[in-house]
Amino acid sequence: MKLVRDLPARFWRPLLLGAWTCALGSLLPGRAYLNYLRPEFVVLLVLGLLVLLVFIFSAINARPKAFDLDQATRVLILILPLACLCMARGTTLDANAFQHRWTGMAGINGRSDTVMDDETRNASGSGEDIPLISLCRWPKAYAESTVTVVGMLHRDPKIAAQFGANTCVLFRFVINCCVADAVPAAIIVDNGIPCDWPESTWVRASGRFAPRNESDRLIPFLHATRAKQAPKPQQPYLY
Amino acid sequence: MNAQDMAKTKNIPSSGAKNNNQPLEWARDIRVNAWHDPVMLQPEPMPVPPLGKSVKFLLALLALAGLCFFGDRPGVRSFSIVFVSIVLEALPFMLVGACVGGLIEVFVSREHLTAHLPRRPWAMTCLAAAMGIVFPVCECAVVPVVRRLTGKGLPLAAAVAYLLGGPIVNPIVAASTMLAYKMDWWVAAIRLLCGYAIAVFVALAMGRLFAHRSALLVSPGMRKHAQDDQKTAAHGIGCACCEHGAQLVPTGLIGKLVGAFRHASDDFMAVAHYLVIGAAVAALAQTLVDRRLFLGLSALPILPSILMMGLAILLNLCSEADAFIAASFRGFLSLPAQMAFMLTGPMFDLKLLLMYQTVFSKRAIIALSGLILLSVLVVVAGLEMLGMGML
Numbered sequence: 341m342k343l344v345r346d347l348p349a350r351f352w353r354p355l356l357l358g359a360w361t362c363a364l365g366s367l368l369p370g371r372a373y374l375n376y377l378r379p380e381f382v383v384l385l386v387l388g389l390l391v392l393l394v395f396i397f398s399a400i401n402a403r404p405k406a407f408d409l410d411q412a413t414r415v416l417i418l419i420l421p422l423a424c425l426c427m428a429r430g431t432t433l434d435a436n437a438f439q440h441r442w443t444g445m446a447g448i449n450g451r452s453d454t455v456m457d458d459e460t461r462n463a464s465g466s467g468e469d470i471p472l473i474s475l476c477r478w479p480k481a482y483a484e485s486t487v488t489v490v491g492m493l494h495r496d497p498k499i500a501a502q503f504g505a506n507t508c509v510l511f512r513f514v515i516n517c518c519v520a521d522a523v524p525a526a527i528i529v530d531n532g533i534p535c536d537w538p539e540s541t542w543v544r545a546s547g548r549f550a551p552r553n554e555s556d557r558l559i560p561f562l563h564a565t566r567a568k569q570a571p572k573p574q575q576p577y578l579y
Numbered sequence: 580m581n582a583q584d585m586a587k588t589k590n591i592p593s594s595g596a597k598n599n600n601q602p603l604e605w606a607r608d609i610r611v612n613a614w615h616d617p618v619m620l621q622p623e624p625m626p627v628p629p630l631g632k633s634v635k636f637l638l639a640l641l642a643l644a645g646l647c648f649f650g651d652r653p654g655v656r657s658f659s660i661v662f663v664s665i666v667l668e669a670l671p672f673m674l675v676g677a678c679v680g681g682l683i684e685v686f687v688s689r690e691h692l693t694a695h696l697p698r699r700p701w702a703m704t705c706l707a708a709a710m711g712i713v714f715p716v717c718e719c720a721v722v723p724v725v726r727r728l729t730g731k732g733l734p735l736a737a738a739v740a741y742l743l744g745g746p747i748v749n750p751i752v753a754a755s756t757m758l759a760y761k762m763d764w765w766v767a768a769i770r771l772l773c774g775y776a777i778a779v780f781v782a783l784a785m786g787r788l789f790a791h792r793s794a795l796l797v798s799p800g801m802r803k804h805a806q807d808d809q810k811t812a813a814h815g816i817g818c819a820c821c822e823h824g825a826q827l828v829p830t831g832l833i834g835k836l837v838g839a840f841r842h843a844s845d846d847f848m849a850v851a852h853y854l855v856i857g858a859a860v861a862a863l864a865q866t867l868v869d870r871r872l873f874l875g876l877s878a879l880p881i882l883p884s885i886l887m888m889g890l891a892i893l894l895n896l897c898s899e900a901d902a903f904i905a906a907s908f909r910g911f912l913s914l915p916a917q918m919a920f921m922l923t924g925p926m927f928d929l930k931l932l933l934m935y936q937t938v939f940s941k942r943a944i945i946a947l948s949g950l951i952l953l954s955v956l957v958v959v960a961g962l963e964m965l966g967m968g969m970l
Binding site: 364392402418433436439443516520521 | 640654
């Protein structure tokens, strides 16, 4: 009986640390961590995983700690992120988050020059999808060219009032460190996208890119000629 | 029952007594006796948990149940993604910070630390505020480190200076700020200089305010206890296990490393739940607060800065990434308002407020929070008066 009573005191720490280790480990196969973090964070995750393993070893060999109501509360609190990790698996920030985070076109540092980085230039020359962030960063470089972009759909009444009833927004989130600091990169699209497509649908749109000058700011604008629903990209966020 | 109490009951000389050269043996005897002595092992009567503890437990249980039941709703999904990402981002830094704290605890002696610090308090504070240049840390990693350093006798002013200055005055933050502001080096320079000035000022003020009373969580008795314990075991002030003498760390490099990781694990477990609570509140704020609300405020003089300080406290962003968020307000808010965001976040946000509870007394936390917010406000008002316009 005493053995059963002492079990939580003996094992709550190794078990909790083990659960965290499993959770962190489960993010590595298939690069699932990219749903939350920049690719470079894999190094830190692996480091964290190793430290957690050492902590488990240390907790197993340590003298049992008391397991009272305080510790139980602590365990529940530390389980919360694991529960959220299970629920949020495979999902990404959507139009709901876009509405709360979008502060206009200034967020992505639109540049007036036409100098692109090599990666973008290669993508634009090969007929592949243009990364949406490139259209926001170098609108002049793509002006009057035919482009294809992939983004999530959002219909904003304010944008419709400003640019026309048929306009909507295609956006992707750009991560600096983690999803918490992700900033939306967005272009405005007119025509081509049926009204009945639901919010947060992934869309591949093609057409003429013609940025508009509004109050000394170039607004990325796509006159879409063709649009179709697209599967969720392998990397839903941009970096 | 701690080692000293046991020593009294068993008439064993305390660690502060003359026979310090054989402290391990008597303490080992205590441990052996403790496991075999039925009187010592007799369980104490189960105390009735106070109401506050039960309420906390129920709240945590409700939060978990709520997440499980409403997890498929869009708002809750957004919350979950942001919550997990904040925890995942901070976790490795906190683990590494805890390990550094553990290593300091075991390998750096109080005498060694004090011998290498400048004698004058102001010089020590100025040096500590700039230590982030040599040891760059973010705000999640710095708390466990400072927790251990204060236990080793680092003066309060120097500890506060490193705590506040470290996450801002460091090369990684300088680089990320420059990157966010299109390589405008002077935005980064203003941020680092203002951050350094605030860290030094707040640290010196805290040192003066708490010159005659303890700002740290531990009482002077515990400090003495830890000083004594240093000679027998590797436990010290701020030790989360706080069962001194009952569990000894073997000598030798391996033994010391084991002890360091044990301390690190204890530190991590003592601080991690504060990180989780802070991250949850931040995720809630990110899910509910509409950032466009801040855009119509640019014409007002100081209100945008105050609101941006509030936003920094709510969002709990890493000091290495917050410049990108601040930069997203360019063109809508003045540079001082953006600076208010970048200066407040690394020094004072919800998660830090909770984590400070593992280092400072409540009175000290109130003083520290007030001083930080006031200093940032004064600096930002100064920048506005200097005529720093829109970027």
